[in-house]
Amino acid sequence: MRRTTLASLLVFLAVGVALVALAGAQAPPTWKQGQPANLADSTLAPIPQPPAPKAPGEIPVDKIKLPPGFKATLWAHGINNARVMTWGDKGTLFVSSRTAGNVYAIVDKGSSREVKTIAKGLNLPNGVAFRNGTLYVAEIHRITKMAGIEDKLDTPPAMEVVYETLPKDVPHGWKYLAFGPDGKLYFNIGAPCNICIPPDTHANISRINPDGSGFEYYAHGVRNSVGFDWHPETKDLYFATHGRDWLGEDVPSDRFDVAPKKGLHFGFPYCHQGDIPDPEFGKGRACGEFAAPLIKTGPHVAGNGVEFYTGAMFPAEYKNRAFLAQRGSWNRSQKIGFRVMMVTLRTGDVPKYEVFAEGWLQGGDVWGRPVYTKQMKDGSLLIADDYAGAIYRITYQR
Amino acid sequence: MPVALAVAVMAAVPGPARAADFEAGKRKAVPCAACHGADGNSTIPGTPSLAGQPNYFTHWQLIKYRDGRRKDPQMTPFAANLSDADMADLALYYEAQRPRPRPAATDPAKVTEGGRLAALHHCTSCHRPDLSGQQQVPRLAGQDFDYLLRLLRGFKAKTASDLDGTMTMAAQPLREEEILDLVHFMASLGSGAP
Numbered sequence: 001m002r003r004t005t006l007a008s009l010l011v012f013l014a015v016g017v018a019l020v021a022l023a024g025a026q027a028p029p030t031w032k033q034g035q036p037a038n039l040a041d042s043t044l045a046p047i048p049q050p051p052a053p054k055a056p057g058e059i060p061v062d063k064i065k066l067p068p069g070f071k072a073t074l075w076a077h078g079i080n081n082a083r084v085m086t087w088g089d090k091g092t093l094f095v096s097s098r099t100a101g102n103v104y105a106i107v108d109k110g111s112s113r114e115v116k117t118i119a120k121g122l123n124l125p126n127g128v129a130f131r132n133g134t135l136y137v138a139e140i141h142r143i144t145k146m147a148g149i150e151d152k153l154d155t156p157p158a159m160e161v162v163y164e165t166l167p168k169d170v171p172h173g174w175k176y177l178a179f180g181p182d183g184k185l186y187f188n189i190g191a192p193c194n195i196c197i198p199p200d201t202h203a204n205i206s207r208i209n210p211d212g213s214g215f216e217y218y219a220h221g222v223r224n225s226v227g228f229d230w231h232p233e234t235k236d237l238y239f240a241t242h243g244r245d246w247l248g249e250d251v252p253s254d255r256f257d258v259a260p261k262k263g264l265h266f267g268f269p270y271c272h273q274g275d276i277p278d279p280e281f282g283k284g285r286a287c288g289e290f291a292a293p294l295i296k297t298g299p300h301v302a303g304n305g306v307e308f309y310t311g312a313m314f315p316a317e318y319k320n321r322a323f324l325a326q327r328g329s330w331n332r333s334q335k336i337g338f339r340v341m342m343v344t345l346r347t348g349d350v351p352k353y354e355v356f357a358e359g360w361l362q363g364g365d366v367w368g369r370p371v372y373t374k375q376m377k378d379g380s381l382l383i384a385d386d387y388a389g390a391i392y393r394i395t396y397q398r
Numbered sequence: 399m400p401v402a403l404a405v406a407v408m409a410a411v412p413g414p415a416r417a418a419d420f421e422a423g424k425r426k427a428v429p430c431a432a433c434h435g436a437d438g439n440s441t442i443p444g445t446p447s448l449a450g451q452p453n454y455f456t457h458w459q460l461i462k463y464r465d466g467r468r469k470d471p472q473m474t475p476f477a478a479n480l481s482d483a484d485m486a487d488l489a490l491y492y493e494a495q496r497p498r499p500r501p502a503a504t505d506p507a508k509v510t511e512g513g514r515l516a517a518l519h520h521c522t523s524c525h526r527p528d529l530s531g532q533q534q535v536p537r538l539a540g541q542d543f544d545y546l547l548r549l550l551r552g553f554k555a556k557t558a559s560d561l562d563g564t565m566t567m568a569a570q571p572l573r574e575e576e577i578l579d580l581v582h583f584m585a586s587l588g589s590g591a592p
Contacts, residue, residue: 026518026519026520026571027520027567027568027571028520028523029520029523029524029564029567029568030564030567032520032523045524048454048533048534049534050454051454051457051458051461051485051486051489051534052457052482052485052486055417058417080482099458099561099562100461101462101465101467102465120465120466121465121466121467124562169563170560170562170563170564170566170567171563171567173563
């Protein structure tokens with residue numbers, strides 16, 4: 001009885017702490033929050049985003065290591081902070097950014113690419129999705145659309161609000177945006193902290209109809225997922241999640257999850273990587289209450305992009321494999337990530353998880369950060385690098 | 399309000415085709431000298447010094463002035479015509495200039511209290527223990543008193559431009575007298591230069 005009371009008190013206190021943290025009273029900057037006292041002198045901090053894209057001569061594309069038969073080329077450059085890529089119906093590649101505040105349109109001219117900035121000054125516009133001639137853009141606080149954009153790249157139409165009843169919290173407030181097989185728009189609302197009891201409105205994957213109606217939560221307990229895709233055959237939602245910081249060099253692992261139905265809870269903030277109760281918020285809860293990760297993708301790897309391969313260029317065994325772009329760690333002495341992994345789902349067996357592309361990390365030095373992938377019509381694969389402001393193309397020849 | 403705008407269509411080879419150029423930055427800084435000083439040390443109250451500001455900080459602020467996320471009647475028209483290369487050159491030039499502390503009549507009691515608040519509110523986590531700044535985070539040590547006061551009040555009022563929300567959140571719990579204490583402390587610091 002006494003134990004229960006103590007547990008409730010702790011939860012009560014934890015909620016109080018979380019609310020105070022949200023109000024900002026003496027709260028450290030988000031990235032530092034949750035840092036234990038014994039690490040107060042740690043020099044680890046997020047890798048800053050350069051303000052300008054790299055020149056082609058500063059992008060050593062030959063350092064990208066791939067399986068035999070695959071080749072990487074520099075497909076486009078000079079795209080400040082290039083993040084999510086989505087195709088228009090007429091072959092325009094739309095590219096988002098985060099801190100640069102821009103949305104770009106890239107027109108493929110065969111031997112070269114023309115880069116146009118179609119929107120700027122936006123509020124961390126990470127999410128872009130395209131359907132029926134209309135580009136949808138997710139900023140922190142709203143989702144907007146530009147109808148008929150592909151015919152007006154030089155005179156873009158005004159951005160029309162689709163949905164704006166979204167939290168304005170900046171930490172983990174930037175969004176991935178994609179159309180599900182049900183025709184709904186899916187996006188994340190991340191936890192507004194490193195670790196806290198989030199408000200009921202946060203730490204989820206949500207969805208709306210493309211006209212902005214029918215908002216609902218789809219998955220709960222998701223700290224910060226900025227990449228997901230649906231399996232080409234089962235149509236289940238698969239997503240990557242960034243784990244909390246300052247729990248250790250090798251824990252917790254980031255995750256790759258599947259949410260075959262609405263309403264599952266994936267553990268945040270009570271349980272990390274499916275089997276580590278949070279030292280502060282896990283008390284009184286059990287990891288068994290929550291959906292376990294499909295794959296522990298590694299500590300601090302920062303998994304962003306998720307994309308199932310459906311093209312014809314790569315070898316047959318690549319069909320329906322998932323590519324996971326990992327932007328790379330900051331909260332770890334020995335850097336990890338900075339690579340594109342691949343997942344082979346196997347009936348009756350654990351998934352196979354292996355490296356597809358790496359080399360952006362050389363020793364301890366980072367020259368680029370792969371953040372999202374996008375398949376081309378011919379089955380080749382584009383990889384966006386927000387750090388270098390570039391897009392690479394991966395091709396295969398037997 | 400962010401509005402969709404078409405900006406100049408970049409050529410097939412956009413972005414910086416070369417590394418930032420210090421001499422070019424020095425040349426391009428000539429029009430800035432009237433307010434910010436030839437070596438980036440301004441003498442006009444309310445106008446910030448740029449000398450010794452981290453390269454990424456100056457470059458990001460210029461981007462924000464150009465795309466309208468940060469607004470100022472004097473800076474906005476200047477930034478509107480800057481290319482990416484101009485920004486990189488200017489940021490490199492100002493980072494290399496030696497900062498001199500701005501004259502300020504600071505109150506020792508407020509300075510002491512401000513120092514305590516700077517630690518309590520974690521200012522030093524990003525701005526570094528001597529408030530000399532780093533990467534995208536500005537140098538505050540020895541900066542102009544009026545400018546610091548205006549910015550910190552702006553962050554508290556949620557009207558100042560923020561790169562990623564960190565400053566707006568950090569300023570929310572501050573009371574007006576605490577803002578003053580912090581500004582007295584920051585303005586009292588030597589430039590942090592050796």
